[in-house]
Amino acid sequence: MSFIADKQTLEDLNLLGKYKQHSIFSLFNKVKTDGGEQLLQTMFQTPLVDSEGINKRSEIFKYFQDKQSTFPFNNEQFSAMENYLSGSSGKNYVVIFLTLAKKKLLATIVRDEEYPKIQSSLQQTIAVLNHCKTFISQLEEGEKEKQHQQDHPFYDELLTVKNILNDPKLEWLTAEKTSAIQYDLQKTAQYDHLLRHAMREALQTVMETFYQLDVYIAVANLAQQRGFSYAQALPQKANYLNATDLKHPNIDKAVANPVSFHQDSNMIFLTGANMAGKSTFMKAFGINIYLAHMGFPVAASHMEFSVKEGIYSSINVPDNLDMGYSHFYAEVLRVKKVAEEVSKGKDLVIIFDELFKGTNVKDAYDATLAVTAAFSEYRNCLFIISTHIIEAGEVLKQQTNIQSLYLPTIMNGTIPTYTYKLQPGISSDRHGMMIIENEGILEIIRSAAN
Amino acid sequence: MLFTTDKQTQEDLNIYGKQGADSILSLFNRTATLNGCKLLEELFRYPLSDAEAINARIEKIRYLKTVKAVFPFSSELFDQAEQYLANTDERTKLLAEKPSLEKMLTSLVASNADYKQIVNGISALIEIIQQLNSLLNNTLLLAGSPLKRDEETTEIYKLLNTEPISLLLKENPKNKLHYEKLSAFDLMLRFRYRETVQQLLRYIYQLDVYITVAKVATEHSYIFPKALSKEEHVIKIKGFYHPQLKNAVPNTIHISPNSNVVFLTGANMAGKSTFMKSLGIAMYLAHMGFPVAAMEMEFSVLDGIYTTINLPDNLGIGASHFYAEVLRIKKVAKELSTGSNIFVIFDELFRGTNVKDAYEATIAITSAFAIKRNSVFVISTHIIEAGDILKERCANISFKYLPTRMKDTIPEYTYTLETGITDDRHGMIIINNEGILELLKKGKEINQ
Secondary structure, three states: OOOEEOHHHHHHOOOOOOOOOOOHHHHHOOOOOHHHHHHHHHHHHOOOOOHHHHHHHHHHHHHHHHHOOOOOOOHHHHHHHHHHHHOOOOOOHHHHHHHHHHHHHHHHHHOOOHHHHHHHHHHHHHHHHHHHHHHHHHHHHHHHOOOOHHHOOOHHHHHHHHHHHOOHHHOHHHHOOOOOOOOOHHHHHHHHHHHHHHOHHHHHHHHHHHHHHHHHHHHHHHHHHHOOEEOEEEOHHHOOEEEEEEOOOOOOOOOOEEEEEEOOEOEEEEEEOOOOOHHHHHHHHHHHHHHHHOOOEEOOOEEEEEOOOEEEEEOOOOOOHHHOOOHHHHHHHHHHHHHHHHHOOOOEEEEEEOOOOOOOHHHHHHHHHHHHHHHHOOOOOEEEEEOOOHHHHHHHOOOOOEEEEEEOEEEEOOEEEEOOOOEEOOOOOOOHHHHHHHOOHHHHHHHOOO | OOOEOOHHHHHHOOOOOOOOOOOHHHHHOOOOOHHHHHHHHHHHHOOOOOHHHHHHHHHHHHHHHHOOOOOOOOHHHHHHHHHHHHOOOHHHOOOOOOOOHHHHHHHHHOOOHHHHHHHHHHHHHHHHHHHHHHHHHHHHOOOOOHHHHOHHHHHHHHHHOOOOHHHHHOOOOOOOOOHHHHHHHHHHHHHHOHHHHHHHHHHHHHHHHHHHHHHHHHHHOOEOOEEEOHHHOOEEEEEEOOOOOOOOOOEEEEEOHHHOEEEEEEOOOOOHHHHHHHHHHHHHHHHOOOOEOOOEEEEEOOOEEEEEOOOOOOOOOOHHHHHHHHHHHHHHHHHHHOOOOEEEEEOOOOOOOOHHHHHHHHHHHHHHHHOOOOOEEEEEOOOHHHHHHHHHHOOOEEEEEEOEEEEOOEEEEOOOOEEOOOOOOHHHHHHHHHOHHHHHHHHHHHHO
């Protein structure tokens, strides 16, 4: 089972998508190899739900962040090797030898290009494998001063790779390191047989480990550069979350806020004017929760959290007018979907931004109040609910597990400024009218009044 | 002064429609000639803002409808004539003297395309002009026809009956023309009286449009509106409906300076948008002097129409959608401040923001609009609370709603306008119908 986040949530938080502007995936996508990118995509698509797995992965990131290594290859070298290893010249040495002899003959007579191609990719592959070997021993060397080599979280994987590369069958690798001359036919056939047939699976493992290395090093370096930290995952049942200086990972100069939830305070009732940063705060929270469940670095100086089973958000619910759904009905269906999941007893993170827009004031008030109160009974989930219906907040204050927070607006004459800093309490700030007044619309209409 | 409108309005009302899809234009776009089609588009682009001009056009189309006029020309004639007229190269002019023997031989061996086109063009024009003459005599200028008073028609008639055009009437189009005559007509039609010929053709294209529109009016039993002077400030439409909907429900509305703001409420599916679109389309067509989908219509001519029904959401929902609405209102406000009397439609005003802001803004904007007694506003909203305040503040707001009848928990709609503010509160009903609260309650019990 994997951490649940549906399409609406992924869109709200702009998590996935290589070509989407400012997506969180593209923020982290600094890997060098195609294989690494695929692996990163898989990690983004399947966050984890066990605290051990999460903590183990973040340990590895941390380790590489401390080492500040760089991934020593570029994509071309790696894809050349991958291409070469995925092909085959034959099943056994004799067949390979004959096939290659035929190709060599063809190359001499009719300038067929296959033989020289095989030779050059073989040479490239040997060069990359040698490079891998050096890189692993370098990693190890740095480790020698430390007493417990085995403590290093990526030790097992590296050991496997090292053993494969030091296999006696590959002893000749080092010798061929510097050879610039072309191998003769016999040697080519011998190496080709070894790499593409005898050692095929082992070398596949080597490549996969290096894809992992690519991801770990890229993400660790990004964390270093952005000053991200690693969240500590706690077992599921506690329903505890504490974060300091939480901010949006993709916004420069984002303002940091602390967030804290526990069993008896599991819902945030958020108020504030339209531009005060409610949505950004909610998105920042959702993104960091998601990243934390991937074991990835988070945009906070410190974070501890009980593992959850999934996240649902309702921030930009599109109205589906083609199907005859109004905005209001689209929101109702979204709330229903979340209610279904919550009522199954799942431990979820729920984010609702400004519910029930497309209806009248009274209904919006009734609906917000009823829905919020019903959800708040679920102490195993975490909720952030934002609204302009402050009256609902006054009533909900009676529920002890609701924290009321707001994002303030400070008026500088008629120009609103925002601190983006959470404050306890409920705010009645609004400035829809102010926008209308700043545009001078009422004056324009009245100006020629007859 | 021109009748002003904008792209947003034309898209809202589906005047031109998307390529290939049905639109108001395509409803009428059945002219026989290609140039008639172009002229029709032009009429749609420039509605009129002058009661006399509107009524004159209505009179003409109404007459054509009563006499069941048929467009007598074959459209191929116009292709030939237009092609011929498009050739303004002096070198192709038919010379007055007979061609040399050499030339005649050449043209026998390889026929001359230019020459053929010229001969065809001339005989097409002769046929067209003769048919126009008989159309005028037999249909358009009969006793009691409004076209008798029409300046343009009178002028056309005069042109037909004076030389040189009258010479054409004497020819028998079936006979082959002599070369001397051909060259004389060529010089006359294509060069010397070129503009006169074009004026005649334009008149025929206009007839094409009017006859087509009259036919459409007969088929759909549309009625002809009556334009009143600008100063009267009334709109009375009885039984209007959406021309593109089957089984559309007709509605009636009466707007005067004492009720020039229509505050429309109703549930989401109750038909608010359709009502507003039907009204907008009727006003648009009426200002073109076209028949409308209604039983009766009288209207004072206005200076323009601006609707905001489907404001594009491409700016993203939230503050930016709200801002798009604000800018749209600003545009209308600017138009109002120039002193124009316009027809304004706003559907679901401020749906892009929270209910509280929407409530305040709806009150502020609507009461500001209400000062403009000579313009007409139709504003729909889901913020019914704003209506109560507006009722106290402004006397000239007329409150209308489209009702929902609940059959147990299933809503039914009449689509018939009623007076007042609806207190239909569907929000909670929808939430209850979806059973969200029960779902949560039940889940809680099971988990415990």
